[in-house]
Amino acid sequence: MKKPFQTTAQRSSLWLDAWFKLRKNRMALFGFSVLLILCVVSLLTPWIAPYSYEEQDLMLGATPPSAAHWLGTDIFGRDMLTRIMYGGRVSLMVGFIATAVALAIGILWGSIAGFVGGRVDAVMMRIVDIMYALPFMIFIVLLMVVFGRNILLLFVAIGAVEWLTMARIVRGQVMSLRKQEFIEAAYSMGLSRWAIIRRHIIPNTLGPVIVYTTLTIPSVMLLEAFLSFLGLGIQPPQSSWGLLINYGVETMEEYPWLLIFPGITLSLTLFALNFLGDGLRDALDPRASKD
Amino acid sequence: MALLEVNNLKVYFHTRNGVVKAVDDVSFSVDSGETLAIVGESGSGKSVTCYSLLDLLPKPPAVIEGGIANFDGEDLLSCSTDRMRQLRGNHIAIIFQDPMTSLNPFLTIGEQLIEPLIYHPEKSQRLNRKAARIEAINLLDEVGIVNPDSRFDSYPHEFSGGMRQRVMIAMALINKPRLLICDEPTTALDVTIQAQILKLIKQLQQTRDVAVIFISHDLGVVAGIADKVLVMCDGKTQEQNTTHKVFYNSTSDYTKKLLSAIPSGAKTKASGAQQGLDLVRVSHVKTYFKDFSNSENSLVKAVDDLSFSIKKGEIFGLVGESGSGKSTLGRSILQLAPLTAGSVHYSDTEISTLNPNQLMRWRPKLQMIFQDPYASLNPRMTVYETLAEPLLYHAIADKKTVAKQVQQLMDDVGLDRSSVLKYPHEFSGGQRQRIAIGRAIATQPEFIVADEPVSALDVTIQAQILALILSLVEQRNLTMLFISHDLSVVRSICDRVAVMQQGKLVELNETEKLWDKPEMPYTQELLKAIPAAGSKQ
Numbered sequence: 001m002k003k004p005f006q007t008t009a010q011r012s013s014l015w016l017d018a019w020f021k022l023r024k025n026r027m028a029l030f031g032f033s034v035l036l037i038l039c040v041v042s043l044l045t046p047w048i049a050p051y052s053y054e055e056q057d058l059m060l061g062a063t064p065p066s067a068a069h070w071l072g073t074d075i076f077g078r079d080m081l082t083r084i085m086y087g088g089r090v091s092l093m094v095g096f097i098a099t100a101v102a103l104a105i106g107i108l109w110g111s112i113a114g115f116v117g118g119r120v121d122a123v124m125m126r127i128v129d130i131m132y133a134l135p136f137m138i139f140i141v142l143l144m145v146v147f148g149r150n151i152l153l154l155f156v157a158i159g160a161v162e163w164l165t166m167a168r169i170v171r172g173q174v175m176s177l178r179k180q181e182f183i184e185a186a187y188s189m190g191l192s193r194w195a196i197i198r199r200h201i202i203p204n205t206l207g208p209v210i211v212y213t214t215l216t217i218p219s220v221m222l223l224e225a226f227l228s229f230l231g232l233g234i235q236p237p238q239s240s241w242g243l244l245i246n247y248g249v250e251t252m253e254e255y256p257w258l259l260i261f262p263g264i265t266l267s268l269t270l271f272a273l274n275f276l277g278d279g280l281r282d283a284l285d286p287r288a289s290k291d
Numbered sequence: 292m293a294l295l296e297v298n299n300l301k302v303y304f305h306t307r308n309g310v311v312k313a314v315d316d317v318s319f320s321v322d323s324g325e326t327l328a329i330v331g332e333s334g335s336g337k338s339v340t341c342y343s344l345l346d347l348l349p350k351p352p353a354v355i356e357g358g359i360a361n362f363d364g365e366d367l368l369s370c371s372t373d374r375m376r377q378l379r380g381n382h383i384a385i386i387f388q389d390p391m392t393s394l395n396p397f398l399t400i401g402e403q404l405i406e407p408l409i410y411h412p413e414k415s416q417r418l419n420r421k422a423a424r425i426e427a428i429n430l431l432d433e434v435g436i437v438n439p440d441s442r443f444d445s446y447p448h449e450f451s452g453g454m455r456q457r458v459m460i461a462m463a464l465i466n467k468p469r470l471l472i473c474d475e476p477t478t479a480l481d482v483t484i485q486a487q488i489l490k491l492i493k494q495l496q497q498t499r500d501v502a503v504i505f506i507s508h509d510l511g512v513v514a515g516i517a518d519k520v521l522v523m524c525d526g527k528t529q530e531q532n533t534t535h536k537v538f539y540n541s542t543s544d545y546t547k548k549l550l551s552a553i554p555s556g557a558k559t560k561a562s563g564a565q566q567g568l569d570l571v572r573v574s575h576v577k578t579y580f581k582d583f584s585n586s587e588n589s590l591v592k593a594v595d596d597l598s599f600s601i602k603k604g605e606i607f608g609l610v611g612e613s614g615s616g617k618s619t620l621g622r623s624i625l626q627l628a629p630l631t632a633g634s635v636h637y638s639d640t641e642i643s644t645l646n647p648n649q650l651m652r653w654r655p656k657l658q659m660i661f662q663d664p665y666a667s668l669n670p671r672m673t674v675y676e677t678l679a680e681p682l683l684y685h686a687i688a689d690k691k692t693v694a695k696q697v698q699q700l701m702d703d704v705g706l707d708r709s710s711v712l713k714y715p716h717e718f719s720g721g722q723r724q725r726i727a728i729g730r731a732i733a734t735q736p737e738f739i740v741a742d743e744p745v746s747a748l749d750v751t752i753q754a755q756i757l758a759l760i761l762s763l764v765e766q767r768n769l770t771m772l773f774i775s776h777d778l779s780v781v782r783s784i785c786d787r788v789a790v791m792q793q794g795k796l797v798e799l800n801e802t803e804k805l806w807d808k809p810e811m812p813y814t815q816e817l818l819k820a821i822p823a824a825g826s827k828q
Contacts, residue, residue: 182668185659185727186669187654188657189654189681189734190652190653190655190734191684203671204670204671287714
């Protein structure tokens with residue numbers, strides 16, 4: 001393996017150009033700002049939250065939004081704003097980290113399978129098929145039996161599911177890219193296979209990958225709620241957006257604000273992600289119009 | 292009065308970057324039994340002119356700003372959408388460039404042929420299936436499809452390119468149109484097939500007395516078929532006259548420039564070949580592919596037992612029609628396609644036995660220029676990245692000197708230094724090919740395989756790129772394998788030429804000897820099929 005041969009000017013150009021383009025896209029910038037604010041708030045939550053997330057006030061019970069509790073309280077009298085802020089810490093962390101793990105494994109797996117092709121591809125994709133076929137519930141239960149309750153297992157479980165689709169998408173892209181002339185040109189230049197994958201293949205798969213990623217993050221957040229419900233994720237009195245929505249659904253007729261506010265938060269995140277994703281896809285494609 | 296009379300046609304495209312005058316004040320006329328050729332380079336507005344007559348342009352951005360197109364007493368530009376639909380297909384038909392993409396792959400060609408007969412807009416003229424079938428089979432016979440009866444039920448992919456174009460012509464003629472518009476109908480075809488199709492169009496035109504508008508970028512093709520020629524550039528009429536006058540007494544500088552850009556005659560520069568020094572030796576090379584479309588074990592013999600050698604310093608031409616295996620041979624020599632048997636020697640090394648890691652060290656010396664400058668450049672890399680990559684990877688330059696070397700390369704291939712941070716899509720075809728050539732010479736190679744490097748380019752650009760290649764070969768003392776289907780191009784640049792047919796070497800000789808005295812019948816046929824400008828009788 002040769003030493004890395006990129007200069008800063010080279011490496012930055014696609015991403016720098018993308019950044020300049022992204023800055024001109026108002027919707028994407030809005031999405032980016034919303035996500036940034038959510039992340040900052042989540043980070044600072046222990047210091048800025050108005051109440052404690054676990055302190056109950058059973059006498060108070062569920063109250064609609066008021067001056068003291070801006071987003072109301074839940075049936076145990078806990079402040080909703082606080083719980084949503086704390087929930088964001090878990091949801092965003094799970095959303096971003098699990099997706100990043102899925103992304104890394106999926107892109108690597110898919111591009112190797114698609115690029116090498118033949119028998120390697122067949123074996124790698126059969127493994128993906130087997131993982132797909134594995135009943136998810138049994139997989140979770142097994143994990144819990146073997147390792148007990150652990151938040152790290154949450155990432156393992158989600159990552160194990162989400163990278164499969166990513167690998168398939170990337171493989172399909174790579175297979176059509178592999179036959180393109182500029183890949184052959186890279187071969188004839190004497191580049192190693194790894195250099196070709198890294199420098200010529202992966203950047204050209206970014207479009208669909210980014211779109212799929214923005215779809216994955218919210219679905220991971222909801223998956224976390226499902227896993228928490230099964231007892232694998234986090235447990236009350238801790239909270240996450242998924243869990244809050246789950247409990248909110250149960251009581252939505254009497255106390256609609258318990259569903260509405262976490263719902264709005266999750267939807268806002270989803271919108272922000274989609275705007276940012278669309279913007280990123282356009283920004284990373286030099287062929288998309290410049291204006 | 293002529294069948295079609297177009298006066299002062301103006302078509303503008305209103306884009307975000309301003310108004311593009313695609314067609315600017317163009318007038319012409321064409322009568323029954325007459326062929327008008329509209330000639331121009333890509334972007335000259337020749338296709339837009341014809342598409343606007345049939346209302347086939349995307350609106351917006353296209354806007355017809357003015358003009359009249361009088362077709363048999365009706366103005367095509369102002370008639371209703373319904374009337375236009377009736378006119379299209381019934382009275383005016385169009386043949387497109389690519390016969391594969393214009394046929395529905397899921398329907399038999401017979402089904403597609405009889406469709407307009409069965410669903411004729413005027414109910415009284417509708418035929419039943421049986422009658423339509425007979426009519427279609429007669430027409431297939433007329434356009435030269437062998438066994439039209441059994442071919443009626445074949446699917447488009449079962450036809451060769453030339454046969455598909457014949458089917459397309461049959462489809463265009465099925466409702467007996469009076470005006471036939473041919474948009475580059477032979478550009479995607481081989482030279483011998485092209486000659487056949489041109490002959491067919493000419494012949495059908497005479498028997499059926501239709502008016503033909505023939506769009507082409509190739510003056511050579513036009514010379515043999517057109518009565519009148521309209522030369523366009525940037526949406527404007529450059530010249531309009533009879534074919535003879537355009538070719539022999541042109542009044543327009545642009546036409547003269549086009550004519551002079553057509554490669555003709557022999558190579559003027561002396562051969563740089565050094566006697567007795569074989570740089571590349573190909574012996575008994577076979578490249579077979581498994582053909583999965585047929586039975587499991589059938590093989591496609593793309594290259595079948597070829598032997599020859601290329602002398603140091605020479606430009607060695609390789610000609611053949613599509614499917615002759617010439618591109619595969621080029622790739623096999625560079626070890627980009629695996630050899631089935633045989634060996635390739637590069638000076639004293641047998642490169643065909645090296646493993647991929649050993650080969651990587653040889654790659655910088657052996658380079659390739661690809662046909663399609665659109666596909667052979669990574670769309671997400673700037674010119675700088677594309678040119679710097681081989682320099683840095685093979686440690687020809689370090690981080691400090693790379694910018695300078697990239698600039699030097701851009702100067703060498705005639706690219707503007709200021710466009711160093713642009714992406715491939717921001718360049719024209721010719722400029723892209725310059726980038727690709729720059730990348731190929733970046734590693735200071737000794738041997739270059741050029742696979743149809745000018746086929747995708749306009750004729751004036753083609754002349755520039757050929758001049759660039761010639762000067763680079765001379766300056767850098769390169770040896771080149773020049774693959775092309777265009778014999779005129781090969782003649783103007785190559786020292787020796789090999790002719791390939793169906794994977795086999797047919798003939799090999801010095802260029803001028805081959806042209807003067809082709810020995811094999813296939814070579815003679817190829818040479819005869821070249822549509823040469825100025826050879827119109």
